[in-house]
Amino acid sequence: MDLDRLQQLIGHRFDDAALLRQALTHRSFGQPNNERLEFLGDSVLNCVVATMLYRHFGRLDEGDLSRLRSNLVKQQALYEIAQRIGLSEHLQLGEGELRSGGHRRPSILADALEGIFGAIFLDAGFPAAEKAIVALYEPVLRSVDPLTLGKDAKTLLQEWLQSRKLPLPVYSVVATHGAAHSQMFEVECAIPKLQIRVLGSGASRRAAEQGAARRALEAAQAAMPPERKRSRARADAPVRGDAPAAA
Amino acid sequence: MDLDRLQQLIGHRFDDAALLRQALTHRSFGQPNNERLEFLGDSVLNCVVATMLYRHFGRLDEGDLSRLRSNLVKQQALYEIAQRIGLSEHLQLGEGELRSGGHRRPSILADALEGIFGAIFLDAGFPAAEKAIVALYEPVLRSVDPLTLGKDAKTLLQEWLQSRKLPLPVYSVVATHGAAHSQMFEVECAIPKLQIRVLGSGASRRAAEQGAARRALEAAQAAMPPERKRSRARADAPVRGDAPAAA
Structure with missing residues (x-):
């Protein structure tokens, strides 16, 4: 398993490569696998994405921020990032999962990506995990329309x-x-x-x-003709008292 | 509002005291209030508690870890910590909320505490928020029985x-x-x-x-006589490959 290219794409070089291998290991392959790392990575991801949204959308209220966050951390969003970095070719799966195409299954790829975030956090702390997540999510965040994303x-x-x-x-x-x-x-x-x-x-x-x-x-x-953009600019503007500190 | 004692009890001295005041301000008082800070603090809290549990219970699976986390971050747990540090006397509430006893309401106290975690995060970054949350949650974590907490x-x-x-x-x-x-x-x-x-x-x-x-x-x-403790010790034991890095 050549993990150099993957580490480049996720923006973190592991001190402890065993952590990365664990993050890529589905439970069908055996122990240690990525289930506990996924638990950890999920909460690190939530925290980093919340921070990004808080800083980027200085005028959105907490309801809108929650809606955006849950859409950015859901399986489909993670799956798309996992595809972008070619995660499927690095997964370790059991025989049965392999045969049934498990390495292309959105849930398995999303879980492995969360596992990687947890592994980076353990390998080098919160700032390293934040850096990797921010880099992977920047293109996603740029395409977010805060007024519509996640609304039915x-x-x-x-x-x-x-x-x-x-x-x-x-x-x-x-x-x-x-x-x-x-x-x-x-x-x-x-x-x-x-x-x-x-x-x-x-x-x-x-x-x-x-x-x-x-x-x-x-x-x-x-x-009817499209209305001019009103609230997008407002939602982007930072407000006094909400200025971010250095992370 | 004398905030010295409160800052002692939460284990963080603010560079920007306006952030602390904002965290203590309920929306009924006006703007800026703690609603956005609460959104941020909620996700920081989730992340720190997940980390504590991951490290403390080296053998619990992700289902048990999730169950414990949701019990430790729910309103009642936050409310008990808020009472311990006397948060109610520092809240800024609107007239109506004050008259109806809002400063003793569990939801208002829990939200303000989450707001404080968000404010510490903005004031001094993740490590500072982690330090404060760990100190406040240590006594809670010591009393957790991982085999029963949150089960019906x-x-x-x-x-x-x-x-x-x-x-x-x-x-x-x-x-x-x-x-x-x-x-x-x-x-x-x-x-x-x-x-x-x-x-x-x-x-x-x-x-x-x-x-x-x-x-x-x-x-x-x-x-029937109580059984000897079996699984508590096992759940506590760290396992190879899951060793925590310095935060």
Whole structure:
């Protein structure tokens, strides 16, 4: 296992290479594996991402910060970073996991990446882990829209309409299909003012409403010109009393 | 507001005293308040407690570590520490909150303590926050029983019985009272081998079972001598490959 290139990509050279190997070892391979390191890395990651968001978005309230954080540390975000640094070719998996394509499974890759963060923390302390995480997350953070990331379609549609002083959409179930245990719902989302009527379907009323809201938002955005960016700049501005200290 | 004594008790002297004042300011008092600092402090606290647990319990798996962590960072644990350091006399609250006894409210005290952790982090970085949190949590950690903390009564009873090779308890609903929207359940928990039959009641079947399990465990422990401590020592032992680095 040539780990030089990986250490370059994660921005940390290990004093104790055994820690890195442990972080790359799935439980299916045996002991020691990355399960405890993942526990540790998860909380280090949470802390570093919280710090980044706190400093970057000086005017977002704690609810918005929490929403952004949970979206940046969730499996999909970790999986995308793991793919970027080619983590799958370094994993140690048991026979069965290997055969079933475990080295491409998002959960396994995300866990291993968290394990690496925990391993860096043990190898060289918080500042080293912070440095590596910040470097890997910078491109992610740059692409974050703090006003929309992690919000569901119904919320986004509602906020879009409210910001244009338009009345709220009306949802109604137009049909249900199938037996009780495998029902499908069809829901209409109507915005009469914009002459929009679209359908969404799903295994629950809620899921069908979200689908309809997504289509309605697309239709509404196509029908009306985009608004100028207002709040993005505000959210970015640091405020007095919240100035970051040197880490 | 004399903050000298408080800074002594939390083990950190602020360079920027405005940060400490902000941490002590509830949103009812105005701006700047501690809501954003609380977001930051919550994640710093999570990270430090995870580290303490990882190092202290070298053989606990990640599930047990997560259970312990969530119990140590929850509102009640923070509230008890806040009381120990007399936090309530330093809070800045709005008129209404003051009149309704807000300075004694567990949620307000817990949030302010998290705000203080965030403020220390901004004032002097991670090591300073870690030092303060470790000092405040040391007495808490010493009293933790990793085998029981945060487990519900049914789980504890089941584990107690299994460790003695005794058969599992039997739960049965013996009565329900009241109308549909305000029902009360009465559940019996029976351990025939120990001749134990006790009742528990609650607003749900689940709650009633937990109540009955609690009583059954008390009765069982009274009926049988305590087992020698086995797993506590094992959970404490550090393992190779997990050795902590200097923080």
